[in-house]
């Protein structure tokens with residue numbers, strides 16, 4: 279392990295580590311963004327179309343609920359391998375960072391939908407009722423009550439979602455998506471360079487800590503109930 | 506005068522674990538423009554259900570909800586949203602938006618109406634001034650006391666210049682001093698802005714302080730309604746009596762001796778009636794229950810007296826009491 283502290287090690291692997299860390303960050307960031315674009319509206323629908331929601335709709339609710347449950351029950355690894363055709367159709371390739379983003383988004387979006395759902399459910403029903411009594415439309419309630427009032431909770435939920443996506447990217451590494459997971463597998467397992475494996479693991483731990491801290495602090499900072 | 510709110514034959518059945526529960530049963534009442542109307546009842550009587558029917562937050566299973574001559578049950582969702590802007594509501598739990606400042610809370614209903622923000626801001630500041638909280642404009646609700654939160658809620662409720670203000674247990678979470686202040690504010694708003702106020706409460710004091718008329722709700726039915734003074738003076742139903750005598754009417758009246766009820770209908774001052782009975786007629790009466798209260802500077806209330814089982818003494822006492830001003834007297838049949 280002492281190699282970690284030698285100049286040689288860094289000359290040999292430094293650039294590679296930097297590049298793959300970048301890949302991981304890009305994969306995680308882009309996937310999280312796209313997964314929220316899909317998961318946030320689904321989460322909102324789960325709450326508003328429910329029987330006690332502001333725009334109840336049995337059929338719509340049942341469809342979204344089922345779709346989300348199915349999405350949640352397919353393991354990422356299996357999803358990734360089975361939708362390669364769809365992935366190619368969508369982004370032209372099923373490998374590399376680009377190829378990984380499609381299954382990452384499809385796997386994370388249902389998860390995010392549930393996270394969003396639980397955050398929105400924390401909003402005091404009385405406040406929703408007050409908004410209704412003022413003549414707010416369902417869309418106004420989503421835009422002006424649910425989302426702003428749940429923002430601290432949504433932010434905190436964001437850290438869980440992003441960390442989950444980060445964990446998925448390391449699995450995606452197995453099919454040549456690149457990134458830190460790929461490095462750990464290639465060097466730690468196939469080429470037997472334990473310091474590389476160790477270092478990538480340390481890097482991933484640091485990333486998780488960073489994400490958790492940033493989102494956690496942000497959530498507290500924006501929560502006006504705490505001052 | 507044409508009523509501003511007319512409820513007619515309102516019924517509402519809830520399913521509670523599969524079993525039907527009649528929360529409202531043929532409720533009919535009318536609220537006149539500019540008055541402060543009270544609805545009182547014990548917890549679970551259906552008061553919240555009733556008031557939530559007025560703006561159709563709850564849709565009744567049967568009956569008519571008319572506000573300013575418009576039957577709300579026939580409106581489309583969009584029309585109903587417009588109608589609701591003229592029927593504001595405040596709550597026991599305030600229900601402020603916790604991530605918005607007080608000013609932004611008051612602006613909220615104006616944003617819903619797409620009032621330009623500079624105009625909305627100006628109006629919101631005026632309203633905070635009206636409720637005495639101009640200095641808290643930029644504070645968040647988490648920093649306010651209960652009374653202050655209710656003031657913000659009142660300012661918010663007034664933003665759209667409503668014709669009706671519905672108050673569901675608006676003072677029930679507040680201490681007595683704050684309750685008084687909020688009731689005075691509501692009265693002031695009623696007088697100055699001419700807003701019709703409907704007060705839902707389980708506290709008799711709230712009704713007697715500011716309401717002109719009252720309906721007593723008991724197990725989903727209107728037990729009695731009328732002028733507050735009238736109902737205080739002579740509660741006719743059990744439900745009304747339970748509320749008028751918070752100390753409780755003795756469940757079992759003594760069987761052997763006659764019992765009379767005295768109603769004080771607003772004599773200038775409280776008369777020491779029991780001692781004068783003893784002094785002037787030589788009749789010793791026993792007070793079974795009494796609940797006297799000052800209202801609009803007069804004494805109202807009721808007293809239950811047990812008289813001796815002597816026909817002569819009883820007759821003497823009754824003729825003496827009947828002769829007193831501001832006092833009515835009736836014999837009470839002992840409970841069957």
Ligand SMILES: Nc1ncnc2c1ncn2[C@@H]1O[C@H](COP(=O)(O)OP(=O)(O)O)[C@@H](O)[C@H]1O
Pocket residue numbers: 519520521526528546547548549550551552553554555
């Ligand atoms: N959504 C509901 N589902 C089932 N039962 C309800 C519902 N809302 C109210 N009830 C019942 O209706 C009765 C009246 O409730 P409510 O109007 O809140 O009474 P109050 O405000 O007078 O205390 C209560 O017994 C309550 O349990």
Ligand SMILES: [Mg+2]
Pocket residue numbers: 552553554674
């Ligand atoms: Mg209630």
